[in-house]
Amino acid sequence: MAHTTIGYTSDKLTPTELKKINRTRIYQYMYSAKQVSKQELANALELSLPTVTQSLTHFIDRGLVEKGGVYASTGGRKAQTYRCNSLAHVAIGVEVLKEGAEIAAVDLCGAILKEGSFSLSFENTDRYYQQLGAWIDQFAAGLPYPPQKLLGVCVALQGLVSADGETIIFSELLKSTGVKRSAYQKYISLPCSLIHDTEAAALAETWHKPDIINAIYLTLNRNFGGTLIINGQVHKGRELSSSATIEHMCLSPDGPLCYCGKRGCIETFCSADSLRSTAQMELPEFFDRVHTSDPRCSKIWRGYLHNLALAIDNIRMVVDCDFILGGFLLHFMNSSDIDLLCRYVREQCAFDTSSFTLKLSQYGNKSPKLGAAISLIDRFINQI
Ligand SMILES: [Zn+2]
Secondary structure (H helix, E strand, O other): OOOOOOOOOHHHOOHHHHHHHHHHHHHHHHHHHOOEEHHHHHHHHOOOHHHHHHHHHHHHHOOOEEEEEEOOOOOOOOOEEEEEOOOOOEEEEEEEEOOEEEEEEEEOOOOEEEEEEEOOOOOOOHHHHHHHHHHHHHHHHOOOOOHHHEEEEEEEEOOEEOOOOOEEEEOOOOOOOOOEHHHHHOOOOOOEEEEEHHHHHHHHHHOOOOOOOOEEEEEEOOOEEEEEEEOOEEOOOOOOOOOOOHHHOEOOOOOOEOOOOOEOEHHHHHOHHHHHHHHOOOHHHHHHHHOOOOHHHHHHHHHHHHHHHHHHHHHHHHOOOEEEEEOHHHHHOOHHHHHHHHHHHHHHOOOOOOOOOOEEOOOHHHHHHHHHHHHHHHHHHHHO
């Protein structure tokens, strides 16, 4: 979870403002600590016990906090513990793809409660948004939670979203450039927001994982994607909603034409679509052949990994950080493939980086819808 840092001087705040800030700090601390006693809260946040008690009562009355177990006694009274109620609110994440849509209801701790999919081919028409909205509404109505418990719907899509979240500013893949958030909201009853799918996937992989601080998340999907994570948060660009346009870095100016209009982008060498097009066969068959040492397919695969290593090396020359690999292709790759890719990255680098390794995605193709829901949870926790 990425916390908003709250800097304040208590003598400049009104009692109401101070109370709200302390409540936020208490909730966020409890959220991270999972289970905590009043005394621990008071000690950790340097608050008085009455302040802690008052805030806990406020949260318990609203169903946001519940009693946990008691700590084993060390002689005195056993200490009652408290924890956040993960089912106090639920967020809905949706992934819109060309060939269909995926949906998940996620609790406040990021656990998927219910999932679904819809084989509705994307088209940028009012009729499509109406059908999608009806399906999302039906899914929400089928959840065992009243509407006031639902934080909203966040739609992850293959496109860049403006900083204010209102406009899709580039989506050649879904032919949606210029489409407004209102097109989706029109037929969705709950509040709806939009997010770039790669950014959502990165959020799912890095959220609430203290070991991931600075990282590049690369998705090997039909289309390539990449996002920069700084201090545990997806880096937001100035003009684009995130810095997730790594796929359009140029690997070779004479390379194949990319859908963005340029030539030789990483997309044209490292996306699953580019691999399938080079192999001229479907990927399950291709990887069967690679893993049974078919000479032609093995050569194509080594060429692909070399290009991916080149892309990773280029990125490393700007930011030396963890690399997380995710996406559809990962399902076909075994540990030897990952080892080979790491070896190529080390060989590609001008410096000795013998310790270079890759982290692998934890959530696979669920990452975009999970991350979309998590974006709503993160906002809720930071604004509580
Ligand atoms: Zn491009």
